[in-house]
Amino acid sequence: MRRLVFLVLIILPAIRIAAQHRLEKLNIYFNEVALKETINGNVLLAERGRIIYNRSFGYADFRSGRENHADTHFNLASISKVFTSTAVLQLKEKGRLKLDDAFKKYFKDFPYPQITVRHLLTHTSGLPDLELYENLIKQFPDTVVHNDIIIPTLIKENMPLYFNPGDKFSYCNTNYSLLALLVEKLSGQSFGNYLADHIFRPAKMSDTYLPTTSYRLADSAIAVSHTRVRLFDTAYVPAYEVERYRYTEYNNSAAAGASDIITTTTDLLKFDDAFFSGRLLNKASVEEALTPVKLNDGQSLDERMDTMEGEGRGSYGLGWELFEQPGIGKSAGHGGFKRGLATFYCRDLESGKTVIAFDNTAGKAFGKVVTSSFNLLHDYPAIAGDAKISLTEVYAQAMIHGGAENAATCFNTLKDDTTHYYFSEQEMNRLGYEFLYFSTFKDCKTYAIETFKINTLLFPHSYNTYDSYAEALADTGRKREALLMYQKSLDLNPENKEGRMAMEKIMTQLK
Numbered sequence: 001m002r003r004l005v006f007l008v009l010i011i012l013p014a015i016r017i018a019a020q021h022r023l024e025k026l027n028i029y030f031n032e033v034a035l036k037e038t039i040n041g042n043v044l045l046a047e048r049g050r051i052i053y054n055r056s057f058g059y060a061d062f063r064s065g066r067e068n069h070a071d072t073h074f075n076l077a078s079i080s081k082v083f084t085s086t087a088v089l090q091l092k093e094k095g096r097l098k099l100d101d102a103f104k105k106y107f108k109d110f111p112y113p114q115i116t117v118r119h120l121l122t123h124t125s126g127l128p129d130l131e132l133y134e135n136l137i138k139q140f141p142d143t144v145v146h147n148d149i150i151i152p153t154l155i156k157e158n159m160p161l162y163f164n165p166g167d168k169f170s171y172c173n174t175n176y177s178l179l180a181l182l183v184e185k186l187s188g189q190s191f192g193n194y195l196a197d198h199i200f201r202p203a204k205m206s207d208t209y210l211p212t213t214s215y216r217l218a219d220s221a222i223a224v225s226h227t228r229v230r231l232f233d234t235a236y237v238p239a240y241e242v243e244r245y246r247y248t249e250y251n252n253s254a255a256a257g258a259s260d261i262i263t264t265t266t267d268l269l270k271f272d273d274a275f276f277s278g279r280l281l282n283k284a285s286v287e288e289a290l291t292p293v294k295l296n297d298g299q300s301l302d303e304r305m306d307t308m309e310g311e312g313r314g315s316y317g318l319g320w321e322l323f324e325q326p327g328i329g330k331s332a333g334h335g336g337f338k339r340g341l342a343t344f345y346c347r348d349l350e351s352g353k354t355v356i357a358f359d360n361t362a363g364k365a366f367g368k369v370v371t372s373s374f375n376l377l378h379d380y381p382a383i384a385g386d387a388k389i390s391l392t393e394v395y396a397q398a399m400i401h402g403g404a405e406n407a408a409t410c411f412n413t414l415k416d417d418t419t420h421y422y423f424s425e426q427e428m429n430r431l432g433y434e435f436l437y438f439s440t441f442k443d444c445k446t447y448a449i450e451t452f453k454i455n456t457l458l459f460p461h462s463y464n465t466y467d468s469y470a471e472a473l474a475d476t477g478r479k480r481e482a483l484l485m486y487q488k489s490l491d492l493n494p495e496n497k498e499g500r501m502a503m504e505k506i507m508t509q510l511k
Contacts, residue, residue, distance in 0.1 A: 022052070022376065022377075022379065023052070023053070025376055026045070026052075026053045026376055029372060029376060029382050030043070030053070030055055033057065033369060034055075034057055037057075037058065038363065038365045038368075038369060038387065039057050039058070039357070039359050039363055039365065039366065039369050040057055040058030040059065040068070040226075040359055040360060040361040040363060041056075041057060041058065041068055041074070041223065041342075041357065041358040041359035041360050041361075042054075042055070042056045042057070042068055042070065042072060042074070042264075042265045042356075042357070042358050043055050043056075043057070043265070043355075043356070043357045043358075043369070043373060044265035044266065044268075044269060044354075044355075044356040044357075045353075045354070045355055045356075045373055045376075045377055046269050046272075046353070046354045046356075047351065047352055047353045047354070047377070048273075048351075048352035049269065049272070049273035049277075049352070051266075051269070052377070054070055054265065054266070056068040056069050056070055056072065058360075058361075060072050060221075060222070060223040060224060060360065061223075061224045062224075062226055062235075062236050063224075063238070068223060068360075070264070070265065070266065071207065071221075071264055071266075072221065072222070072223050072264065073207065073221050073222040073223065073262050073263065073264060074222065074223045074262070074263065074264070074265075074341075074343065074358040074360065075222070075223075075225070075259070075260055075261075075262055075338065075341060075343075076259070076260070076261045076262070076263055076268070076336055076343055077259050077260075077336025077337055077338045077341055077342075077343045078173075078258065078259055078334060078335065078336035078337065078343075079261070079268070079333075079334045079335070079336045079343050079344075079345050080176075080257070080258065080259050080260060080261040080336070081176050081257075081258060081259075081319045081334060082271075082275075082319050082320060082333075082334050082345075083195060083199055083261055083271075084176050084179050084180060084183070084257045084258070084319060085121055085179075085289060085318050085319020085320065086199060086275065086280055086281060086289075086319070087179075087183045087191075087194060087195060087198065087199065088117065088121065088179055088182065088183060088318075088319075089281055089285045089288070089289060089318065090198055090199075090280070090281065090285075091182075091183065091186050091187065092285070093281065093282060093285055096186045096187075097117060097182070097186060098117070099116065099117050099118040099121065099318075100116050100117070100118055101116060101117050102114070102115065102116055103115050103116060103117060103119075103120065103178065103182070106182055106185055106186070107151060107181070107182075107185070109151055109152075109155060110151055110154070111151075111154055111155050111158070112125075112127070112154075112161060112165075114164070114165050115127070115161075115165050116165070117179070117182065118318075119165045119166060119175075120175040120176070120178055120179050121175070121179065121318040121319055122169070122293040122316060122317075122318060123169055123170060123171050123172055123175055123293075123316060124165060124166050124167070124168065124169055124170075124293060124295065125161070125165050125172065125174075125175055126161035126162045126163040126164065126165050126167070126168070126170065127154075127161065127162075127172055127174045127175060127178075128157075128159050128162070128172070128174060129171075129172045129173055129174055130173065130174075130247070130248065130252050132150075132153055132154065132157060132159065132174060133145055133153060133251065133252065134247075135157065136149075136153060137247065137251050141251075143251055144250065144251060144253065144254050145251060145252050145254060145255050146254050146255060147177050147178075147180055147181050147184075147191075147255050147256055147257065148181075150174065150177055150178060150181070150255070151178075151181075164296070166295060166296040167295060167296050167297075168295065169293065169295065169301045169316060173255070173258035173259065174258075175258075176257040176258035176319075177255040177256065177257040177258050178257070179257050180255075180256045180257025180258075181257075183257075190212075191210065191256045191257065192209065192210035192211075192212060192256070195210055195261070196209065196210075198280075199271070199274075199280060202274060202279055202280060203270050203271045203273075203274035203275075203279065203280065204270050204274075205263065205267040205268075205270050205271060206267070207263060207264045207266075207267045208261065208262065208263040208264075208267045208268075208271075209261075209262055210256060210260065210261050210262070211260065211262060222262060223341075223358065223360040224238050224360060225238065225239040225240070225249075225338055225339060225340035225341040225360050225361075225362075226238060226239060226340045226360055226361045227239045227242060227245075227339055227340035227361070227362070229242055229438070230396075230431075230434040230438060230439070231390070231392060231393050231396050231427065231430065231431050231434060232393065232396035232397055232399075232400050232431070232434070236340075236361060238340075239338070239339040239340035239341070240253075242339075244438065245339045248338070248339055249338075249339055259336070259338065265356045265357075265358065268345060268356050269354065269356060272345070272347055272354050272356075276347065276352070288317075288318060289317050289318040289319065289320055290317045290318075290320055290322060290332050290349070291317055291318075292315035292316065292317060292322055293315065293316050293317065293318075300315060301314075301315045301316055302314075302315060303315070305323050305325075306321060306335050307335035307342075307344050307366070307367050307370060308323065308325075308344075308346070308367060308370060308371045308374065309367050309368055309371045309383060310325060310326075310371055310383075311325070311326055312324055312325035312326065312328075317332070319334075320332045320333065320334060321333060321334045321335060323346065327378070327380065328348065328374070328378050328380075329348065329349070329350055330348075330349045330350070331346050331347055331348045331349055331374075332346070332347055332349055333345040333346035333347055333355075337362065338362075339362075340360065340361060340362055341358075341359070341360055341362055342358070342359045342362040342363070342366040343357070343358050343359075344356070344357045344358075344366070344370045345357075346370070346374060348374075348377075348378070351378075353374075353377045353378065355370055355373045355374050355377065357369065357370045357373065364387050364390070365387035368383050368387055371383055388419075388420060388421055388422040389420060389421050389422070390421070390422060390423075390424070390427060391411065391414055391415065391421040391422065391423040392423065392424060392427040392428050392430075392431055393427075394410060394411075394414065394421070395407050395410060395411045395428075395431070395451075396431050398410035398411070399447050399450070399451075403443075404446065404447065404450040407450070408450075408454070411454070423458075425455060425458070425459045425462060425464075425465065428451060428454070428455045428458070429452070429455060429464065429465065429468050431451050432448050432451040432452040432455065432468055432469075432472065433448070433468070435447040435448035435451060436448035436471075436472050436475060445472070445475070445476050448472045449469070449472045449473065449476065452465065452468050452469035452472050453469060455468070455469070456469050456485075461492065462492070463489045463490075463492035463493035463496055463499075464489070466485045466486070466488040466489035466492070467485075467486065467489040467496060467498075467499045469485045470482045470483075470484075470485035470486040470489060470499070470502070470503075471502065473485060474502065474506060479506050479509065479510060480510070482506055483503060483506055483507065483510075486499050486500075486502060486503040486506070487503065490503070
């Protein structure tokens with residue numbers, strides 16, 4: 001007994017010292033994060049349900065100056081899929097469904113008889129995503145998509161599946177909105193009421209709900225999703241006010257199951273504890289949820305981790321993203337993204353160490369912050385160095401303040417500094433269109449042409465750079481030059497149907 005007491009007296013101080021040392025490292029890291037405004041949102045770190053670190057950064061609403069606090073509500077975005085999966089598995093435990101049942105068994109009008117509940121849970125259905133509603137919204141621009149129009153739209157559009165169900169993994173929000181319909185049908189409750197009765201309340205999540213109307217109207221305490229309208233803008237505005245994001249932020253903002261559960265970091269930790277302690281599902285169901293999907297060829301999904309940085313690998317279970325990292329091991333959770341919003345939740349399956357992070361500006365360093373948080377929880381160092389700066393954004397500012405020659409000089413000066421800057425074909429293409437269609441100042445069209453031109457020189461084997469350059473030339477009346485660029489694009493990609501149509505239209509105009 002004396003020996004045991006002696007060991008305890010030695011071990012307990014050592015544990016306290018290690019915990020204090022970890023806390024000091026976390027404070028040093030997050031003080032730097034706060035100083036550099038690397039994240040705008042909330043971060044919570046825990047171990048087996050016990051909060052180790054909880055901190056807020058920046059503003060819930062830039063316009064009013066309302067700051068983020070520990071009790072600020074956030075839209076979970078795609079982390080919501082974990083809750084939908086849990087609801088489906090609860091109904092499976094009650095014998096109300098089987099995962100390999102055809103979805104058509106429960107919805108007779110569903111037009112794809114080969115798709116099962118499991119295909120929906122694992123994103124292996126081959127269904128279309130938000131593009132499903134493009135024709136509907138072109139015809140009726142004020143449409144807000146709700147779950148009850150999904151199956152009628154699938155019938156009307158009659159789109160072929162992208163692949164045979166089970167052959168591939170392709171992340172798709174439609175899958176989880178259909179699963180919400182399934183929960184409603186088998187439970188006899190609205191999806192929000194089911195979640196409240198069978199998940200939120202059992203997990204003691206008193207600050208969590210699924211809104212019945214737009215979450216922006218339902219909760220004045222929510223963190224507003226913010227974005228910059230253009231790459232060269234410095235001010236943040238609410239994402240839902242940006243007209244070109246209307247399709248996702250208005251038309252597709254109300255379908256349940258795939259997104260839009262509202263919660264706090266502390267409430268999400270309560271879910272984490274309830275799920276892994278067996279209060280929501282039995283042990284077998286938890287293990288099934290965390291088992292990597294196997295495709296029809298018997299192979300498990302194996303890809304780079306989503307959101308987190310580093311050498312780890314990622315897979316997908318039943319509504320859960322699965323990670324495996326060198327030195328850390330296996331973990332599970334989910335990431336989420338909406339315009340101007342990034343969310344992340346991850347739990348180490350062995351140690352119970354958990355990271356929860358929300359950023360209502362979807363900052364570029366979000367992945368670095370959550371990875372560093374997870375590393376520090378495991379007594380590994382944070383990722384070294386600041387997030388790289390977008391050379392496209394630097395180029396844009398140089399263009400705005402000094403013209404095309406100044407921008408080109410600035411670009412050429414910095415392009416080889418890959419330690420501090422990154423460059424993206426897609427970002428440069430986006431900038432060109434922002435100059436072309438979303439700017440009204442003098443010379444904006446000229447800036448667009450210069451931007452697209454540089455992109456063709458930097459990425460000469462990309463058909464899309466020539467296609468975009470051609471579009472800008474045509475828009476400014478330089479049609480013969482546009483024809484040459486469209487032809488170059490088609491030489492690289494003969495399947496570019498839109499480019500071919502644009503080229504034929506110009507040829508008709510020049511006759």
